[in-house]
Amino acid sequence: MEAFQYWIQGFSVATLPINLLYAFIGCILGTLIGVLPGLGPAAGTAILIPITFNLDPIGAIIMLAAIYYGAMYGGTITSVLVNVPGEAASVITCLDGYQMAKQGRAGPALGIAAIGSFIGGTFATFALMVVSLPLASFALRFGPPEVFALLVVGLSLVTGLSGRSVLAALLMTLFGLMLAMVGMDPVRGAPRFTLGLPPLYDGVGFIPVVMGLFGVGEILLSMEAPVLNVIKTKLTDLLPKRKEWKVASGAIGRGTFIGFFLGLIPGIGAIIPTFLAYVVEKKVSKHPEKFGTGIIEGVASPETANNSYANGAMVPLLSLGIPGSPTLAVLMGAFIIHGLTPGPFLFKERPDVVWGLIASMYLGNVMLLILNLPLVGFWAKLLELRHQYLYPGILLFCIIGAYSLNQSVFDVGLMVLFGVLGYIFRKVDWPLAPTILALILGPMMERALRTSLEMSAGDITILVTRPISAILLIIAAVVLLSPAVRLLAQKAGKD
Amino acid sequence: MKRTWQVACILFLAGAVVMLISSFEYPYKDRLGPGPGFFPFWLSLIVVGLSIALLFQITRGQKAPYGSESPYPNRQGAGRILIVLVALVGSLAMLDYLGFRISLLLFLLFLPIALGIRQWWVVSLFALAGSFGIFHVFYHWLKVPLPMGFFGL
Numbered sequence: 001m002e003a004f005q006y007w008i009q010g011f012s013v014a015t016l017p018i019n020l021l022y023a024f025i026g027c028i029l030g031t032l033i034g035v036l037p038g039l040g041p042a043a044g045t046a047i048l049i050p051i052t053f054n055l056d057p058i059g060a061i062i063m064l065a066a067i068y069y070g071a072m073y074g075g076t077i078t079s080v081l082v083n084v085p086g087e088a089a090s091v092i093t094c095l096d097g098y099q100m101a102k103q104g105r106a107g108p109a110l111g112i113a114a115i116g117s118f119i120g121g122t123f124a125t126f127a128l129m130v131v132s133l134p135l136a137s138f139a140l141r142f143g144p145p146e147v148f149a150l151l152v153v154g155l156s157l158v159t160g161l162s163g164r165s166v167l168a169a170l171l172m173t174l175f176g177l178m179l180a181m182v183g184m185d186p187v188r189g190a191p192r193f194t195l196g197l198p199p200l201y202d203g204v205g206f207i208p209v210v211m212g213l214f215g216v217g218e219i220l221l222s223m224e225a226p227v228l229n230v231i232k233t234k235l236t237d238l239l240p241k242r243k244e245w246k247v248a249s250g251a252i253g254r255g256t257f258i259g260f261f262l263g264l265i266p267g268i269g270a271i272i273p274t275f276l277a278y279v280v281e282k283k284v285s286k287h288p289e290k291f292g293t294g295i296i297e298g299v300a301s302p303e304t305a306n307n308s309y310a311n312g313a314m315v316p317l318l319s320l321g322i323p324g325s326p327t328l329a330v331l332m333g334a335f336i337i338h339g340l341t342p343g344p345f346l347f348k349e350r351p352d353v354v355w356g357l358i359a360s361m362y363l364g365n366v367m368l369l370i371l372n373l374p375l376v377g378f379w380a381k382l383l384e385l386r387h388q389y390l391y392p393g394i395l396l397f398c399i400i401g402a403y404s405l406n407q408s409v410f411d412v413g414l415m416v417l418f419g420v421l422g423y424i425f426r427k428v429d430w431p432l433a434p435t436i437l438a439l440i441l442g443p444m445m446e447r448a449l450r451t452s453l454e455m456s457a458g459d460i461t462i463l464v465t466r467p468i469s470a471i472l473l474i475i476a477a478v479v480l481l482s483p484a485v486r487l488l489a490q491k492a493g494k495d
Numbered sequence: 496m497k498r499t500w501q502v503a504c505i506l507f508l509a510g511a512v513v514m515l516i517s518s519f520e521y522p523y524k525d526r527l528g529p530g531p532g533f534f535p536f537w538l539s540l541i542v543v544g545l546s547i548a549l550l551f552q553i554t555r556g557q558k559a560p561y562g563s564e565s566p567y568p569n570r571q572g573a574g575r576i577l578i579v580l581v582a583l584v585g586s587l588a589m590l591d592y593l594g595f596r597i598s599l600l601l602f603l604l605f606l607p608i609a610l611g612i613r614q615w616w617v618v619s620l621f622a623l624a625g626s627f628g629i630f631h632v633f634y635h636w637l638k639v640p641l642p643m644g645f646f647g648l
Contacts, residue, residue, distance in 0.1 A: 050633070050637070050639045051633075053638070054639075165549070167549040168500075168549060170545055171507055171546065171549065174538060175507070175542075177538055178510070178511070178535075178538060178542065181514070181534065181535045181538065185531040188530070188531055190521070192521055192535065193514070193517060193535070216583070219579065220576050220580075223579055224568045224569070224575070224576070225572065386612070387610070388607040388611060389607055391579070391606075392582075392602070392603055392606040392625070395583065396602070396603065396629065399586065399599070400629070400639070400641065403590070403595075404639045404640060404641065407642075409587065409591050412587050413587055416583045416584065416587060419583070420580070423576070424503075427566040427567075428496065428499050428566055446534045449534065450528060450529045450533065450534065453528050453529050454529070458524075458528060458529070
């Protein structure tokens with residue numbers, strides 16, 4: 001009954017004309033970010049934070065969340081028409097989507113992606129409503145040791161699931177934690193590692209780092225081969241053929257479940273659910289050999305999983321305060337900028353924000369479906385923009401975004417520096433997501449650990465003697481050590 | 496790629512050693528519990544250990560964790576990257592002195608031309624819209640503070 005009242009409250013907030021407008025603008029901007037190559041959802045959301053400075057917190061969060069899930073829709077368009085994913089989660093869509101476009105069937109590919117995304121997103125939002133409140137109520141029992149252990153699990157999952165080498169991914173996580181050490185000590189308030197530079201007293205800015213690593217870094221990488229070959233195709237027929245609906249509906253159903261449940265695991269990222277949905281579809285198919293040749297279920301399943309994941313991943317963010325991906329970390333940063341802290345207390349203190357946001361996600365999914373089907377042709381036209389205008393334009397917004405948070409040219413410099421680092425890390429294939437998550441979670445982690453040790457008078461076993469904390473730390477250890485164990489087992493097998 | 500990974504490990508190792516030494520400047524413990532030096536000390540110590548472990552794995556290990564592709568861009572790509580970096584650093588240097596509008600006007604004039612566009616009037620329009628136009632939208636409509644420079648522009 002309590003949940004039902006919250007739902008009503010959420011819809012009353014989300015359906016305010018001004019909030020509907022913010023959701024609509026967010027959907028448009030998000031799709032644009034997803035469409036534009038060289039601008040991923042993390043950097044895109046970060047760039048657009050300044051436009052929310054003067055909005056009330058609910059409106060700002062509704063708009064930024066719409067940008068986030070809108071970008072998931074937009075990424076498909078480039079995958080189908082250019083064979084370049086607009087964002088990483090759309091990589092797998094290239095396989096069949098691009099082949100369909102080459103056969104002159106880009107319309108149905110984009111159409112089924114929009115419909116699948118709508119169904120997946122809507123179901124996941126409904127499940128988010130059901131799951132998040134009990135989870136947040138449970139998390140309210142957590143003390144500092146449990147919070148520390150939970151953050152360790154979140155970072156371990158991001159680390160264990162990214163990149164070619166767990167050791168390299170771990171170093172990237174710790175790099176983020178090292179960056180988080182710069183600035184005021186989160187417990188005592190003493191400045192640390194500031195090199196005597198006043199702008200560093202507030203710490204290494206999260207927004208310039210995200211824009212550098214994901215925005216400038218991506219553009220530098222794109223400059224190596226900036227020309228896109230857009231497939232010229234008529235986009236008149238957007239709906240699949242009648243017999244394709246049957247296979248597509250099964251794929252959409254399976255993609256929805258896979259996306260949502262993987263979204264609940266912090267740190268899994270959007271790529272794994274899409275790949276898994278594709279693999280499952282191939283396994284259950286009567287003609288697996290046709291995957292990769294341009295079949296509708298090869299587009300429907302990953303695209304559905306992608307949006308279902310995007311909405312499902314809001315569960316750990318809202319209920320536990322753990323962002324599962326760099327884009328959600330940016331969203332968490334935006335919450336903090338607007339004076340809100342995602343996590344169990346937000347449900348108690350600002351139910352209007354939480355439930356207003358969740359309700360707006362329903363409406364946003366409807367808006368995206370309405371926007372995307374008729375506007376596919378328009379978005380496709382944007383891909384014909386020349387890179388000599390596109391990339392300077394994106395950089396312009398990066399500069400505004402980096403500067404405006406603290407009105408600091410130092411932050412713009414920081415963005416450029418991290419842009420170069422982002423380019424280098426991409427080239428050597430070291431994952432960037434762990435750094436971002438560690439940077440935002442670092443102060444919380446340090447605070448939780450130090451408070452735990454204060455509680456136990458310096459006895460570290462407090463982390464393993466409390467059951468929830470112990471279980472969480474075991475999960476983290478399993479995630480991090482499993483590649484090493486697998487390697488040792490392989491070696492033993494060979495010997 | 497092997498050399499690049501080794502260099503990255505050494506840089507991480509160096510950074511962690513610097514942080515480890517710097518962490519001694521802050522109290523490890525105070526009367527309430529762990530001090531400001533506690534977390535950085537252990538963190539940098541772990542990074543030192545992991546950097547050495549990865550370096551060892553790359554140098555001695557049988558199975559390479561890196562790909563076979565070259566990490567270096569081709570000549571043209573490197574040229575374009577350099578152009579973007581020059582433009583970014585240039586605008587960064589000018590931003591506080593010339594203000595947003597002039598700095599970004601120059602930035603948006605320079606980049607498309609340096610990247611090969613020769614339609615001067617289109618570039619000029621693009622640069623004007625991107626600098627003065629965007630300034631108007633962000634500064635006046637969205638109330639986002641942007642640098643004005645010495646000339647109030």
